[in-house]
Amino acid sequence: MNALKHGERSRAAQAALERLATLLDLDGPPGRIEGYDLSHLHGSDPVAGMSVLLGGVADTAAYRHFALREAPGGDDYAGLREVLRRRFAAGEDLGPRPDLLLIDG
Structure with missing residues (x-):
C-alpha cells in the first residue's frame, strides 16, 4: 500500500475512534480494542x-x-x-488490558 493510502486509512481510523469515544462517552479514543466471537458445531466443539x-x-x-x-x-x-x-487471568501474557471490549453475541 502506498504512503498516501496508508495516511488516508490512518486518518479515517482515527476519526472513527474519536467518533466511537464520543458515542460511548469515553475519556478518549480507545487505543486497544478486543473483539470476541463464539462458535460451535451443532452444540459441540465450542x-x-x-x-x-x-x-x-x-x-x-x-x-x-x-x-x-x-x-x-x-x-x-x-x-x-x-x-x-x-484472557484476563493470563494478564499481560495476552497483551495489555483493552480500553474497549466488543462482544459478538
Missing part, C-alpha cells in the same frame, strides 16, 4: 476467537483462538465467562 485493533488497525499477531473446555456448546454466556476469565 471455540472463541479474539481479534485486536491497535489505534484502529488490526493487530493480527495478537489474535487468539480459545478451545472452550468448560462451557457447553450453545451456551454463549458460559462460553463468554470462560474465555474472558482465561
Whole structure:
C-alpha cells in the first residue's frame, strides 16, 4: 500500500475512534480494542476467537483462538465467562488490558 493510502486509512481510523469515544462517552479514543466471537458445531466443539485493533488497525499477531473446555456448546454466556476469565487471568501474557471490549453475541 502506498504512503498516501496508508495516511488516508490512518486518518479515517482515527476519526472513527474519536467518533466511537464520543458515542460511548469515553475519556478518549480507545487505543486497544478486543473483539470476541463464539462458535460451535451443532452444540459441540465450542471455540472463541479474539481479534485486536491497535489505534484502529488490526493487530493480527495478537489474535487468539480459545478451545472452550468448560462451557457447553450453545451456551454463549458460559462460553463468554470462560474465555474472558482465561484472557484476563493470563494478564499481560495476552497483551495489555483493552480500553474497549466488543462482544459478538
